[in-house]
Amino acid sequence: MAKQQGRTRIQKKNRTTILEAALEVFSKFGFRGSTLDQIAKQAGLSKPNVLYYFPSKEAIHTELLSCLMETWLDPLLDMDANGDPKTEILAYMRRKLQMSRDFPRESRLFANEILQGAPHILGELKGELKDLTDEKAAIISGWMDQGLIAKSNAHHLLFSIWSLTQHYADFEVQVCAVLGCGGQEQYQQAEEYLDALFTKLLSI
Amino acid sequence: MAKQQGRTRIQKKNRTTILEAALEVFSKFGFRGSTLDQIAKQAGLSKPNVLYYFPSKEAIHTELLSCLMETWLDPLLDMDANGDPKTEILAYMRRKLQMSRDFPRESRLFANEILQGAPHILGELKGELKDLTDEKAAIISGWMDQGLIAKSNAHHLLFSIWSLTQHYADFEVQVCAVLGCGGQEQYQQAEEYLDALFTKLLSI
DNA sequence: GTCTATAAAATGATAGAC
């Protein structure tokens, strides 16, 4: 968590508690569908106390998104231009799938935000995300030009990694309804399936 | 639209107007994030007049979802066990992509609902959707067993069609932000990309 | 720092005139 400098220990702790509670609530109901009451209750604090640490509901949401944006971009950042192309892309896909499995609330928080037109993070999407994506797409295109992996549209290849992996977090209730499963066994199947998919897709 | 029997022309017209307005609003903000004020304004009617045609906000949402569920399952229904496997699956994928392009609001309506745990349609997901998916997955598995297409997990193959195509509607703002495009050119690219992807994926 | 009480605005829904 950034921006925690110059605060007492109790302040840090409570801000973290509130952000954790807000993640739980916002990821379920979206920004407009969530209330301060729910967040306060989830955090085990009174509503005025929540507003003692953050100036407004919107401020909590904005802080949460900007704190998590870094985490969200991290897996892509690690894709190495000097590594083996197929290994790098497959490893990126696996990291993204792990994030869906281990951080489904974060995935749904972003999904809610983007679904509703990304009012709070459109700038970051057009800035940081676009820049990083363009950079990594260029690397992938380079690999394609060198004949190291099969040719396709690098940007849409990245989109396909995002959609295929995030689907298991964002649409979890539907996946479970269709598979009739309750736990996390779908992720084992998903990893096998997606591993085979991308291995085949990238092969010349 | 179903369930419009036994009503006058003006009733049908206004109910349709309200449902169209509700689609616009609910698809943007989700159920809890949407207000009757917004729906009424969008429909060009007064709030009490909206509630003359529907008993509550929830009733509008439920009616909308159940009216559109049929439309939503239609493309999968058309997948023919007696057709050519690769043709059938590719055609289904294309129908789904067309739905994302032509009915993005409907896609986002369902995405919002499922993202929030599908409180209003969990029954349909475990019922109609699961049954239809199981049925079509069995057909696909049969094709795989006959060696007509490459072997993989049929349920996850269907998930991958859903996620890859719906991504362009549900995350449109992100796709556009990254591609720097304003119109619909991403769908042309997507069709080419996904066509190649599934052609390769299904090949033995 | 944390709480109770409450203000101020919004939201879902109803009453009743026309």
Place this chain on the structure above:
DNA sequence: GTCTATCATTTTATAGAC
């Protein structure tokens, strides 16, 4: 059928005691 007026409740946010 449609409207204005209004009620009851929820919700964001603040005031002020402790």
